[in-house]
Structures are given as structure tokens and as C-alpha cells.
Amino acid sequence: MEEQTTSNVEQPVPPATLILVGFDGSKNSTEALREANELAGDTYELLVVHAYSIPAYVHGYSFFDELTVRAEAAARKVIDAAMEEIGDSRKRAGFEIAPGRPAHLLAELAKQRNAKMIVIGSRGYGGVRTLPGSQSRRLLSISPCPVMIVPGTDHD
Numbered sequence: 001m002e003e004q005t006t007s008n009v010e011q012p013v014p015p016a017t018l019i020l021v022g023f024d025g026s027k028n029s030t031e032a033l034r035e036a037n038e039l040a041g042d043t044y045e046l047l048v049v050h051a052y053s054i055p056a057y058v059h060g061y062s063f064f065d066e067l068t069v070r071a072e073a074a075a076r077k078v079i080d081a082a083m084e085e086i087g088d089s090r091k092r093a094g095f096e097i098a099p100g101r102p103a104h105l106l107a108e109l110a111k112q113r114n115a116k117m118i119v120i121g122s123r124g125y126g127g128v129r130t131l132p133g134s135q136s137r138r139l140l141s142i143s144p145c146p147v148m149i150v151p152g153t154d155h156d
Contacts, residue, residue, distance in 0.1 A: 016116035016145070021048045022106050022135075025078040028121030028152030033085055035150045036119035037093075044116060045092040048082045049109060050075050051102040072097065103138035111144045119148045 021036045023029045033048065040046050052075040058064050075097040086093055098105055106118050123133035136149050 016114050017044055018113055018115045019044045019046055020106055020110055020113075020115045020118045021046060021082075022102055022118065022120040022139075023048050023050050023078065023082045024102070024121075025050075025081050026121060026123070026152070028123060028150070030081075030085055030121070031152040032119050032121035032148075032150040033082060035148070037086060039117075039119070039148075040092075045094070046086075047094045047096065047109070047113070047115075048079065048086075049095075049106060050078045050082070050097045051100050051105045052097060053099060053101060071099075101135075101138075103135045103142060106139055107142045107144060115145050117146050117148060118143055119150060121152045122149045 019036050019040050021029075021033050023033055036046060052071045054064075054067055054071055058067060079095045079097055083095055096109075100108075102120075106120070109115070110118055118139065120136060120139065122136055136147075140147050140149075
């Protein structure tokens, strides 16, 4: 009778080859997309992600389906702008829209896909433009990988 051996050694995690980019169509997120594209070079793939949300209180109302269709159509326009920004400069890029809060969605995707880094634009915080916005701060606290916050010029 042959003795079987088992190993408690976990399989190695494949090296991260993906940079996630949070994109909302703002000037700041466009700057982040440009920076991520440059960082990726020929080494990393890009995944550009746009999160959209529908308020929870409208679930169950007759207009919910129509609102969802409109939100998805608006999200597609935002992703189309990202595709146009990158153009043919990037052969290894993916684009996704998904419902959810941006920080949580990016953190979850980074974990699922073993992202090397997340790149986002800074929206500023109140009157102090050097501090990150609420989504940036939230992402910094929950991300499974490094987060780069790219300062921009969009100070609405």
C-alpha cells in the first residue's frame, strides 16, 4: 500500500500584472488614467473601471428599471471617454462598468484579480486641496494593494 503525502504549502500567487484605474470622467480621473497608462508601459495590463450607483431607496418603485437603464447608459458614456483617451496607445486594456461604491468596487476587483496597484484621481477635500477626497481616503483604508492618488486640476 502506497503512502500518500499531503502538503500544507500553498501554491504561489502569480505575479501581479494588472493596474486598476478608477475613472469617473473628471479631469482628475483623466490625469490618473494618463499616469497609469504611462506606468503600465509594456509590462502591465490596465483595467479601467467606472462605478455607478442607484440609491437604495428607489428599489421596488416602478421607475427602478428605467433608472437602472439610464445609469448604465451614462456609465457606458464615461467608459467610452476613457477608451477614447487611451486610443490605440494601449493594446492591453480592459474597460468595465459595475454598480457599487467606487472605493469598495476597486478594492474588491484588486483582490479578485491580484492587482499590482490602483490609480485614482484626487478630488480634494473641502477647502484644503492637498488632502484626498472621501472615496480616496476610503480606498486607502481598504485596498489590498498600493494606491496611487494622482493630483489633478479639477477643483470644483
